[in-house]
Each structure stands twice: as structure tokens, then as C-alpha cells.
Amino acid sequence: MDIKPLRTEHDYRSTLERIEGLMTAEANTPDGDLLDILVTLVEAYERKYFPMELPDPVEAIKFRMDQLGLRPKDLEPMIGRSNRVYEILNRKRPLTLKMVWQLHKNLGIPAESLVKQPENVCVR
Known part of the structure; x- marks a missing residue:
């Protein structure tokens, strides 16, 4: 399992591609665990670099x-x-x-x- 912090746009895009390939992974399997970890990394990256303002x-x-x-x-x-x-x-x-x-x-x-x-x- 090759996991590292997302520091660049390239890291982010590559991770999104990996997530797409894991979308059918079952929970509590190595691929399911990897999917959970990668999604968490992407969410953190998006919170930092693409903050969403609350609506009026x-x-x-x-x-x-x-x-x-x-x-x-x-x-x-x-x-x-x-x-x-x-x-x-x-x-x-x-x-x-x-x-x-x-x-x-x-x-x-x-x-x-x-x-x-x-x-x-x-x-x-």
C-alpha cells in the first residue's frame, strides 16, 4: 500500500484516479481499507485547497x-x-x-x- 500526503495538484488527481478504480471495493477488505484512507486524504486536501463557503x-x-x-x-x-x-x-x-x-x-x-x-x- 503506497500512501503519501497529497501536496500537489498531480497528487490529488492521481489519488482521484486510484479512488475511481477502487469504488467497487467491499468494506473490511484491503482494497476497501485503502479506499477509506484515500477518500480521507482527498477530503482533507479539498477542505484545505477548495474550501466551500456556506450558503446565504x-x-x-x-x-x-x-x-x-x-x-x-x-x-x-x-x-x-x-x-x-x-x-x-x-x-x-x-x-x-x-x-x-x-x-x-x-x-x-x-x-x-x-x-x-x-x-x-x-x-x-
Whole structure:
């Protein structure tokens, strides 16, 4: 098993190719163990060199609504009355901690995405 840190773009690409060849490996076999190790190395490299910024909270909500086929009315149990839902979706009001908790719990939106300071809301 030839494993080394990923230091260059070439190391990264080569490792991705090795992973592709191991995708059918069964768990708890030498190839399965190698696959786990290589995936861990690639994830660390990507976190370092390709960091992903969290989405805007409103965009995260709209994306999840689209995924689940929800309408603004469906958010009322989590956010409040329809006028409050539209204030949130139109960036007129920031999310409260209770709203964040409810959206996370009921829609599975990562809390980290919901607590990020929105781009166009004046937070006091």
C-alpha cells in the first residue's frame, strides 16, 4: 500500500484516479481499507485547497423548499405567520434562534448555514 500526503495538484488527481478504480471495493477488505484512507486524504486536501463557503441563509431555505416542493405557507409552523415568512424570504427580517432551530429540525437545513450573517439584511 503506497500512501503519501497529497501536496500537489498531480497528487490529488492521481489519488482521484486510484479512488475511481477502487469504488467497487467491499468494506473490511484491503482494497476497501485503502479506499477509506484515500477518500480521507482527498477530503482533507479539498477542505484545505477548495474550501466551500456556506450558503446565504435565505438561499439555503429557498433551495430546501425547492427540493421538497414546499411553498411559503409550509414554513409557517417553523417561522410564524405568512407575513413573517415573506419578511424572511425577502430579506426584510433576520432569522431568530428559534426559527433556525425549527428549520434545522424540520427541514434538515444545516444550522451553520442558517446562522451565517445574511448578505442583504441589516442586523442590529
